[in-house]
Amino acid sequence: MATSTLIQRLPSAGDITFTDRGESHRRQVETFLAAGAIAAGDAVSLDCAKAQMAEKMIFVASADTGAQTTKAFVGIALEAATAVGQRIRVVTAGLALANVAAGNAASPGIHMMISTGGDLVDYNAGSVLQNAAISLEARNGDGQANVIVWKQF
Numbered sequence: 001m002a003t004s005t006l007i008q009r010l011p012s013a014g015d016i017t018f019t020d021r022g023e024s025h026r027r028q029v030e031t032f033l034a035a036g037a038i039a040a041g042d043a044v045s046l047d048c049a050k051a052q053m054a055e056k057m058i059f060v061a062s063a064d065t066g067a068q069t070t071k072a073f074v075g076i077a078l079e080a081a082t083a084v085g086q087r088i089r090v091v092t093a094g095l096a097l098a099n100v101a102a103g104n105a106a107s108p109g110i111h112m113m114i115s116t117g118g119d120l121v122d123y124n125a126g127s128v129l130q131n132a133a134i135s136l137e138a139r140n141g142d143g144q145a146n147v148i149v150w151k152q153f
Helices: none
Strands: 028-034 043-046 059-062 072-077 087-099 111-114 120-122 133-135 144-149
Touching (some): 028 072, 043 087, 059 072, 072 144
Parallel strands (some): 028 059
Antiparallel strands (some): 043 059, 043 072, 111 120, 111 133, 133 144
């Protein structure tokens, strides 16, 4: 079930500080089932390899442009999954901490797209893949960056 995109909390008068990605921010989170191991921060795709049509809409795998069945980007995994069928929450719109490939997201404002192994990379205008997110900061030492996920699911 989708979360509300209404403002969940406003700071006290005179205080306009939000301290957590989950506070307000118009973030939307959906729950899916993992098709396999997924790391927290991975870009995830619907698993189009599933045999049953309904399963294609509820199972997600780490997005990977190396396979035709994992290019349907839906969002960024909020937590890790270790087993098939495990519930996993995915940010489908709004703020998320995403895994970013080395050499990408050198600064804020970089448009991002999926790559391999659940990573995001800088958007290539010649690509046929959709724009998945925009960076809000440079990639950190842990290989992650805060991004705004563009709603696509």
